[in-house]
Amino acid sequence: MGWLKNLLGTGSAPAPAREAASGPLGLAQGKGIRFDTTLALLLDGSTSVRVPDAQAIWSAGWIDLGQSNKLYRYYLDNEDFWLQVHVTGDDQIESVTLFNYVSYVTVNSDAELQRLAGPNSLIGLPAYTHDGVSFTREWGTERGQTELVPLTEQVVNPDESYTIEHHSMLYARETGLTDRRELLLFSVEQDEEGTVSLSTSLGISLYTTDLSTI
Numbered sequence: 216m217g218w219l220k221n222l223l224g225t226g227s228a229p230a231p232a233r234e235a236a237s238g239p240l241g242l243a244q245g246k247g248i249r250f251d252t253t254l255a256l257l258l259d260g261s262t263s264v265r266v267p268d269a270q271a272i273w274s275a276g277w278i279d280l281g282q283s284n285k286l287y288r289y290y291l292d293n294e295d296f297w298l299q300v301h302v303t304g305d306d307q308i309e310s311v312t313l314f315n316y317v318s319y320v321t322v323n324s325d326a327e328l329q330r331l332a333g334p335n336s337l338i339g340l341p342a343y344t345h346d347g348v349s350f351t352r353e354w355g356t357e358r359g360q361t362e363l364v365p366l367t368e369q370v371v372n373p374d375e376s377y378t379i380e381h382h383s384m385l386y387a388r389e390t391g392l393t394d395r396r397e398l399l400l401f402s403v404e405q406d407e408e409g410t411v412s413l414s415t416s417l418g419i420s421l422y423t424t425d426l427s428t429i
Contacts, residue, residue, distance in 0.1 A: 238287045239300045239308055240423060244275035244371055247429040248291065248298065250313075254425050261390040262397045263346070264315050264419040267296045269429060274372035276379070284309075288368065297416070298426075311425070312398060314418040317345075322411040328403065331413050332363065332382075338401050339363060343386050345417070350386035350399045363403060380405045395420045 237243050248270055255266040270291040278286040283304025290297045295316050301309040322328045332338050339360040341352050355361025363382035370377055386399040398418040405411045 238275065238277075238289075239302050239306070240311075240426070241428040242272065242275070242287065242289050242298070242300065244272050244289075245373070247271045248289070249427050249429050251425050254421075257392070258395070258419060261392050261395070262417075262419050264313060264397065264417055265295075266313065267291060267293055270296065274370055276368045276370040278366050278368045278381075280366075286366075288370075290370075299418070308423060311421040311423055312418040313421055313425075314398075314400065314416040317415040317417050319412060319414045322403070322413055328411060328413075332401065332403050334360065338384050343399065345386075345399055348388065348397075350388045350397075353385040353387050353398075355384075363401075377407055390419070394422070 242248070250266050250269070258264065258266065270293055272289045273292045273294075274290045276288040276290070278288070280286060285302050287300045287302060288297060289299075297314050297316070299310075299312045299314060301311075303309060320331070322331060329335055337343055339352070339355070339362065341358065343350050343352070352361070354364050361384075363384050366381040366383055368379045368381060370379060381402045381404050383400060383402040385401075387396050388399075390397050396419075398416075398420070400414075400416045400418065402414045402416075403411065404414060
């Protein structure tokens with residue numbers, strides 16, 4: 216694909232075929248997603264998240280959160296976009312979020328990591344301002360900075376499967392649209408080769424009727 220495929224497309228750990236083959240809403244690696252044609256117009260002015268044209272799913276990931284909760288992630292052929300679906304053990308869909316990558320930076324030293332996402336950074340504080348917009352922290356109850364949340368993601372693409380270790384922090388704000396929050400997700404990611412990166416993603420809550428598989 217491009218920079219993201221090159222960065223994440225390393226490793227050879229086998230991925231469970233059961234997870235790779237199917238997911239919620241009929242989503243799976245190799246299938247396509249089409250978004251409602253009115254969605255971009257609806258969101259205009261309420262969020263800076265962009266809605267892509269119909270896209271193929273390049274790779275699929277899943278994260279076991281425990282207590283019968285799981286995150287499914289679908290990385291689209293246009294690498295600026297990815298989709299996340301939160302599912303409970305009874306296959307109940309709790310949320311669907313369309314994310315845009317804001318940035319993806321390779322971290323070259325521990326000092327740089329501490330500066331970007333450690334105690335010397337703003338990530339993990341109760342509030343975070345992104346492009347002049349204020350978001351409130353979703354994870355952690357500390358009055359000051361809280362630790363990033365560890366997550367392990369199994370990913371499969373047409374060429375291989377691999378594991379990514381995340382340390383993430385989520386922020387959110389209300390957009391004024393019914394049940395559509397804007398999310399800001401930071402994630403320190405380490406692949407099986409030991410490469411460490413910091414990704415920043417901006418997302419918007421979707422209804423299941425906002426998209427379909429093709």
